[in-house]
Amino acid sequence: MTAADVYLQQAINGLSLGAMYALLALGFTLVYGILELINFAHFNVFMVGSFVGMWALEAFGVMPGGAQQAGLPLLGVLLAAFGITMLASGVLGVAIERIALRPLRNVRGPAAMITTIGVSYILFNVVLLALGADNKNYPNPLPAISFPIGGAVLRLREVLIWAVSLLLMGVLVWFVQFTRLGKAMRATAQDAEAARMMGVEVDRVIIAAFFLGSALAGAGGLMFGLYYNFTSYIIGFTAGLRAFTAAVLGGIGNVPGAMIGGLIIGLVEAWGGQLISASWADVIIFSILVLVLVFRPAGLLGRLTPNRA
């Protein structure tokens, strides 16, 4: 491999990671934008999503180590698995909001945030106790197709991750920009009190934010399984922490910021591993975060501030 190939390959590696971080980061940002709440339960909604995706695939007859599929059956299975996983994860997110967070909505201080940490650990331990601690092999119907680009290799699963992430993020942007509920979300993010006075049903907006964020996390969990061929009760923390960092880096509450933040973190992780050492990945990532926050405390793209023009 020439040096150029290596950089290209690491860019491919990093963009795949980054696409997953970005999907997860969107969930943090949506909820933060509206409630100013950092939802740590999101870490493990992602993890539960990857298990739901596993069961969905197995329900369609795709088994770990089983035959690969192609063409329309593959597309159908993937669409159905993504649909089920996103729906189930979205419902889980809404349930968390309804059961654990809504009673605390008007409580000042960090109570709600601490509750999300608690919920996160509950999900983590329930999955651990119910399903065991070993890594689960993931059913994977994707054929092992790869495209050589010079000395670098682009695999079908990477293409899939990028395509699905781009599609989902595109839909999200469209939703937030152009639908009634999306507009209501933006209005609530700018000023919940004023939005309520203008007739926006804030409860519905909050439910929508949790549903969308959690559904995206679920999709991320399923992609994680397809990409790495395993899942485990423990995957939420590392990915969640990086995604949260991505959200803060891009400017928490800011939808494009979360996407860009995710991609940057992914690329830094890959190139940092190349240029310095993989064991320094976290040091590099968090140093960059600190530097960005020192010079731009609101993140790269800034907080989604009220447009008072």
Add this chain to the structure above:
Amino acid sequence: MLTRRSVLLATSALALLALPGRGFAAEQVVKIGIDASLTGGDAQSALLVKNGAVLAIEEANANKAVPGVKFEAMVLDDGTATAGQYDPAQGAINARKMVADHAVVAAVGPQMSGVGKAMAPILSWGDLATITPSSTNPDLTDPKFAQQYRPAGKPIYFRTVATDAYQGPNMANYFADTLKVKSVFVLDDTGAYGEGLANAFQAQAAKKGIKVLGRDKLDPKAADYSAVLTKIKQLNPQALYYGGVLQAGVKLVKQSYDILPGVVKAGGDGLSGPEMLTGAGFPAAEGWYTTNASPHVTEDPAIQDWVARYKAKFNLLPDDYAVTAYDATLVIIDAVKRVAATGKPVTRAAVRDAIQTAKVKTLQGTVSFDANGDIEDRVIAIFQVHKNDKYPLDDIIHQFRYVGVAPQA
């Protein structure tokens, strides 16, 4: 009416009634602690080890190996959910639990060296001997580190396995002499065991003239190793050596199959577990070399009836570290027997001294220890994962093909 006072009186009366009964007890209960990493990435290997010790204890009770003594297992898990694998902090808690229970006279374990480093000083102050079936980090028994790992003085950490001072270097010899490897990249999983094993391998590899192209560490909790594997691909080494356990190991095996085809890949006993077959599986695991720091005996015709007993009891095939765990327990039972035979009380100190002078016939041969607690016969067995269609794909005995004994440094 039932007053608080009458309840108190009744309970004291009951207690008084119960007391004399203890004097008539025919058997003394002697507990043997068992510590393994039953939660997390090494859970399946841990289960094999734990079962080995439990089997020895149950057979000793059934055969009345020591008259007047009933053995009981105290099983402790040092794996935690937050670590996702072994957790030294939990190991320290477990060591305190064993020390606090006066019925515990000796222990089997821990499975992992990282845990051993946390447990050893506590066990030393508690004068409680432990025999590890699988923790191979040399520091634990090295007199250089006596201050850290046996501050109370006497050796309390015994092993029925060899150490990484043999496991790493002997594999490097095999790389150089047999596989004719010229260049290698070395990885570890940041754990006490993994780092030590990788260091020992790397030092001997360099001495043998193998070019070490680089060294990096894998975060066992991370999911993605593609960045470091791409870097390794660019350096184009002939071989890859990994020091570490299965939490990172399984992911490494899976991902390096895609990114580093055609590279000779090897690891230590941290990879010789069932997860290599159930987690990494074929085709990713095919061709990986692993070692065990004990002789390979599970295919030895002489112990097939033991293999059958193990399989019948647990519905699992034992691996060589199930054997070393069984052997370690036999040594403890023998020590208790010798102490009991002298008519002296079975205390921790007496059992420790008896273990130190043990000469016990076990499955792997006669076990005896040197002055530091290390086993005297040090054998490193090499295996290669090789799909054998005649057996189930998760058959721990037959999917690891025995290659032979690694050449001594």
